[in-house]
Amino acid sequence: xxxxxxxxxxxxxxxxSEVQAGEHPDYGRVVLKSITPRLEGVPRFESRWSQEIxxxxxxxxxxxxxxxxxxxxxxxxxxxxxxxxxxxxxxxxNSREYPLKANDLITxxxxxxxxxxxxxISSSFGIxxxxxxxxxxxxxxxxxxxxxxWGLATYVGEKLKIEKNLYLNxxxxxxxxxxxxxxxxxGRPGYAPPEQANAFYDKASIKNxxxxxxxxxxxxxxxxxxxxxxGLNSLEVITMQQNIYTxxxxxxxxxxxxxHEILNFLIGDPEKRSIDIDYVIILLKEVIECLMxxxx
Numbered sequence: 001x002x003x004x005x006x007x008x009x010x011x012x013x014x015x016x017s018e019v020q021a022g023e024h025p026d027y028g029r030v031v032l033k034s035i036t037p038r039l040e041g042v043p044r045f046e047s048r049w050s051q052e053i054x055x056x057x058x059x060x061x062x063x064x065x066x067x068x069x070x071x072x073x074x075x076x077x078x079x080x081x082x083x084x085x086x087x088x089x090x091x092x093x094n095s096r097e098y099p100l101k102a103n104d105l106i107t108x109x110x111x112x113x114x115x116x117x118x119x120x121i122s123s124s125f126g127i128x129x130x131x132x133x134x135x136x137x138x139x140x141x142x143x144x145x146x147x148x149x150w151g152l153a154t155y156v157g158e159k160l161k162i163e164k165n166l167y168l169n170x171x172x173x174x175x176x177x178x179x180x181x182x183x184x185x186x187g188r189p190g191y192a193p194p195e196q197a198n199a200f201y202d203k204a205s206i207k208n209x210x211x212x213x214x215x216x217x218x219x220x221x222x223x224x225x226x227x228x229x230x231g232l233n234s235l236e237v238i239t240m241q242q243n244i245y246t247x248x249x250x251x252x253x254x255x256x257x258x259x260h261e262i263l264n265f266l267i268g269d270p271e272k273r274s275i276d277i278d279y280v281i282i283l284l285k286e287v288i289e290c291l292m293x294x295x296x
Contacts, residue, residue, distance in 0.1 A: 001072065005024055008022035016045060017033040024080065032080055035076055035077040046077060052150045053071050056150055064146040065118070065148070065150070066082040084140050085139060085141060090135050093219065108288065111143065114145050116210075116277055119210070128154050128209055129212075130187050130196060130208050133216070156205055189235075189238045190241070194241035207274075221291060226254070227240055244268040245267065245268060247260050257290070257291070259287075261283055262283065
């Protein structure tokens with residue numbers, strides 16, 4: 001049965017879930033998620049729900065993903081998760097003054113570094129998030145980021161290796177023995193890479209999540225939206241992303257703060273896009289150092 005919490009508050013609702021926070025007698029402050037009524041009983045979405053629980057249970061042992069304490073299916077699918085906070089990265093950005101001051105630039109660097117660390121660890125387990133947005137990054141009281149909402153994730157690599165990781169971490173597989181189906185539109189246009197958001201090419205790899213974090217990092221550091229411009233529909237945003245071929249296709253402000261090498265991580269062709277995490281971290285570090293000098 002769904003646990004009864006005290007001092008509950010309603011949190012921002014997800015696409016799949018109704019969310020409350022409250023006090024649990026054993027775990028303290030927690031988040032209670034239950035599947036939204038419109039998706040209850042739909043096998044495809046209940047499978048995603050089960051896989052999100054499994055992924056969070058596994059990755060929370062190794063990196064910044066909230067722990068799952070309990071889960072169940074009566075009277076509908078639900079799970080109880082570690083409380084991190086209610087402030088998303090979007091909230092953090094909306095509360096900043098741009099251009100960022102030195103302290104905020106240091107915070108931004110720490111957040112960006114941790115995000116890359118999280119996806120590096122998750123990919124080592126064969127798991128790609130595929131839906132990293134500012135809203136799916138929650139900050140704790142120290143502005144340390146946690147990535148949430150793993151319902152659109154997919155496996156890459158050998159299934160046997162993933163099964164072994166679950167077994168070694170004493171995590172029981174639940175639901176179907178796979179993650180979200182491929183060749184469907186997944187993720188938010190403007191943050192997800194265009195081949196994923198448009199489902200015309202679906203060879204998921206860590207480059208999916210690298211792309212999303214690079215876009216988010218540019219938005220954090222500049223206060224400007226890279227692709228998901230107000231007034232554009234999803235198809236127009238995806239087309240804008242697909243049509244990045246040369247430096248001339250990027251907006252001038254992106255080149256101004258990042259230099260020409262950022263094209264390697266934003267280029268529309270997934271076959272030409274870089275997956276070098278170490279290099280993009282160095283590149284963004286140099287961008288932040290430049291912005292620090294300007295803010296002095």
